[in-house]
Amino acid sequence: MSNDEQRQARHQRAMEKLKSHVDERVANASEERGQLLILTGNGKGKTTSAWGTVTRALGYGYGVGVIQFIKGEWECGERQRLQDDPNLQVATMGTGFTWETQKRETDREACEAVWQHASRLLNDPNIYLVVLDEITYMLKFGYLDIESVKTALQNRPVEQSVIVTGRNAHRELMAMADTITEMQETRHAFNNGLKARRGLDY
Ligand code: ATP
Ligand code: MG
Numbered sequence: 001m002s003n004d005e006q007r008q009a010r011h012q013r014a015m016e017k018l019k020s021h022v023d024e025r026v027a028n029a030s031e032e033r034g035q036l037l038i039l040t041g042n043g044k045g046k047t048t049s050a051w052g053t054v055t056r057a058l059g060y061g062y063g064v065g066v067i068q069f070i071k072g073e074w075e076c077g078e079r080q081r082l083q084d085d086p087n088l089q090v091a092t093m094g095t096g097f098t099w100e101t102q103k104r105e106t107d108r109e110a111c112e113a114v115w116q117h118a119s120r121l122l123n124d125p126n127i128y129l130v131v132l133d134e135i136t137y138m139l140k141f142g143y144l145d146i147e148s149v150k151t152a153l154q155n156r157p158v159e160q161s162v163i164v165t166g167r168n169a170h171r172e173l174m175a176m177a178d179t180i181t182e183m184q185e186t187r188h189a190f191n192n193g194l195k196a197r198r199g200l201d202y
Contacts, residue, residue, distance in 0.1 A: 033158050033159065034128075034158060034160040034161040034162070035161045035162075035178040036153060036161070036162050036176055036177045036178050036179075037162070037163045037177065037180075037181070038164045038165075038173060038174060038177045038180045039163065039165045039181050039183065040164075040165070040167060040174075040181070040182055040183070041181075041183035041184055041185070042167060042183065043185035043186070044183065044185070044188060044201075045183045046165040046166065047133055047134070047165055049165075049181075050131045050133060050163045050165050051066075051078035051082075053129065053163060054066060054078070054082065054129065054131060055078075057129040058085050058087055058088060061087060062087065062129060063087050063124075063126045063127045063128055063129075064088050064089070064127065064129045064130075065089045065090075065091075065121035065124075065127050065129070065130045065131070066089070066090045066131040067090075067114055067115075067117060067132050067135070068090070068093060068114075068133045068134065069093050069111065069114060069132065069133060069134040069137065070093060070133075070138075074202055075198070075202055077199055089127075091118070092114070093114045094110050094113075107141075107143060111138050111143035111144060112144075115138075115144055115148075118130070118132060118135075118152070119152055122152045122153065122156045123152075123155075123157075125157040127157075127160060128159065128160060128161065129161050129163070130161070130162045131163045131165070132162065132163070132164045132165070133165050133166070134165060134166045135164055135165075135166060136165070136166030136167060136168055136170065136173075137166055137167075139170045139173075140168060140170075149173070150172060150176065153173075164177075
């Protein structure tokens, strides 16, 4: 056998092994139901990833609900692009950034109002995907209590998936999740004085 043939034979053996391993794992993953995903950590990409999945679900004509818990007054390119889709509902907290308003009581009321909307979506079997964007901060600030959120998630329709985004996700939410991705900040432009950019950061 030439060197090339030996290499080819080795490659084929490795691929066969890999294929049987992957096939076995695919065969084991047979349960079908909605899932709870958490996108957390300090690195960039949590909200972007959630909107990517929203686009994916809308692409199949599924009903999708997005609740934005913190950036109400901020522009958002994805929202602008997708808001005319009749299968998408978006609700945003009116007051914008908590550390901008610094009015605890007004923020708490705004959070409660938008949570009502989230609760409706979490009860609606026509909604295939719900995004609770930046909800982790609402739990951290004590504007929402973990028990209400847990109950709403546990009682949601079986086929419904939920994506939670935000830093420092609550331990009890983490315990419930099917998938957790921790975005790790290796570097962020902001720390080198680069301003948040339209179409890139929002
Ligand atoms: P994105 O919306 O870009 O996916 P994110 O949801 O992961 O970011 P957030 O913590 O919600 O991150 O960030 C809100 C804003 O701050 C966004 O404009 C984002 O681009 C920016 N940002 C994200 N990560 C960092 C970071 N590590 N340092 C500074 N700014 C950040
Ligand atoms: Mg975000």
